[in-house]
Amino acid sequence: MITVRAPATSAxxxxxxxxxxxxxxHPADVVSVEKADETTIEVTGAGSQFIPEDPKRNTVGAVxxxxxxxxxxxxxxxxxxxxxxxxxxxxxxxVAVGLNELYDRGLTREELVPIAGEGEAVVSGEAxxxxxxxxxxxxxxxxxxGDITTVPASIxxxxxxxxxxVSTRDARRVVPSEASMDDVVHTVGRAATLTAGMCRNxxxxxxxxxxxxxxxxVRAELITGYEMVREAAFEAGATGVTVSGAGPGILAACxxxxxxxxxxxxxxxxxxxxxxxxxYQTRIGDGAEVL
Ligand code: HSE
Numbered sequence: 001m002i003t004v005r006a007p008a009t010s011a012x013x014x015x016x017x018x019x020x021x022x023x024x025x026h027p028a029d030v031v032s033v034e035k036a037d038e039t040t041i042e043v044t045g046a047g048s049q050f051i052p053e054d055p056k057r058n059t060v061g062a063v064x065x066x067x068x069x070x071x072x073x074x075x076x077x078x079x080x081x082x083x084x085x086x087x088x089x090x091x092x093x094x095v096a097v098g099l100n101e102l103y104d105r106g107l108t109r110e111e112l113v114p115i116a117g118e119g120e121a122v123v124s125g126e127a128x129x130x131x132x133x134x135x136x137x138x139x140x141x142x143x144x145x146g147d148i149t150t151v152p153a154s155i156x157x158x159x160x161x162x163x164x165x166v167s168t169r170d171a172r173r174v175v176p177s178e179a180s181m182d183d184v185v186h187t188v189g190r191a192a193t194l195t196a197g198m199c200r201n202x203x204x205x206x207x208x209x210x211x212x213x214x215x216x217x218v219r220a221e222l223i224t225g226y227e228m229v230r231e232a233a234f235e236a237g238a239t240g241v242t243v244s245g246a247g248p249g250i251l252a253a254c255x256x257x258x259x260x261x262x263x264x265x266x267x268x269x270x271x272x273x274x275x276x277x278x279x280y281q282t283r284i285g286d287g288a289e290v291l
Contacts, residue, residue, distance in 0.1 A: 003030065004031050004101075004290050006090040006093040007025070007028045008026070008087070009021050009022060010159060010249070011086060012130065012216075014194075014240070014242035014243075015194055019144050020194070021140070021143065022153075023285050024085065025282045025283050027078040028078045028079070029077055030075075031073065031074065031075050031091060031098055033071040034072045035072075036070050036072045038070055039070045039071055042072075043058075044075070045076045046080040047087070059122050059123050060119055063095045063118065067100065069099040071099060073095060075095075082166060082248075086131035088131075089131030090131075110137070120132060135287060138287030139151055139153055142195070155201065156254050157251060157253055157284065158252045158266065159249055159252075160270065162250075163277060164224060166248040168246040172246065174218045179214045190209045197209050203254060216243050219247050223243065224273050224274070229269040232269035236265035250266065263279035
């Protein structure tokens with residue numbers, strides 16, 4: 001039996017829609033895989049009641065098929081589904097890493113990324129890899145045009161998760177099909193700034209680079225209290241705030257001494273909007289680990 005811990009992730013980071021992602025130091029999914037003639041899936045933990053155990057409908061079924069590696073799979077969810085923290089991606093990443101080891105497939109971590117990405121298609125309707133990439137590789141990742149670049153940054157973060165669900169499918173439906181040249185230039189500039197910030201481990205540059213005028217504004221409308229939470233996080237010292245993944249999680253970048261205050265400001269602002277939430281004080285961390 002092989003057990004793998006795969007971290008939650010935050011993708012997009014505002015300006016890098018379907019391209020940028022970071023591994024979060026915590027929370028994480030823990031997955032065990034054991035050889036079997038037929039694949040079975042057992043899910044426990046956060047939000048497990050909403051996750052199908054049928055391999056055809058679970059994100060990890062596609063990974064099993066791609067690796068031709070049937071197994072008994074036990075998934076202990078540390079990451080609630082429909083959170084914006086890469087819940088399905090973490091399970092897919094853990095299973096890809098675990099089955100590669102269990103069946104001695106000899107694939108590199110980079111080769112496992114598109115395989116785990118197939119699992120994403122089951123959940124969101126499209127095989128984008130911006131969440132599985134950091135969950136497998138760790139750090140800050142850039143997945144563009146089939147190439148993957150990683151930067152081992154370590155920026156402090158707060159991820160605040162409200163008790164509302166936004167499905168990735170729904171959040172992808174509202175993404176505009178066109179943008180003005182002004183908004184594109186603005187967002188490309190911010191993405192470049194963010195990348196420089198990651199290379200320099202500079203929370204101020206990263207925060208500034210998170211601003212996006214194309215996708216984030218329409219998605220923010222799906223999250224009750226978004227503007228209040230964003231403002232509260234900035235007032236408490238955040239250097240940048242954006243929707244985490246497809247939402248409803250909200251991600252703030254900051255300096256490490258400010259995390260506690262930002263976390264409580266975000267939770268309080270959600271409460272003022274009538275929404276319960278919890279905040280993770282975390283940082284950019286490592287990728288999937290075989291335990
Ligand atoms: N890039 C994806 C999105 C991440 O924002 O829709 C969520 O899986």
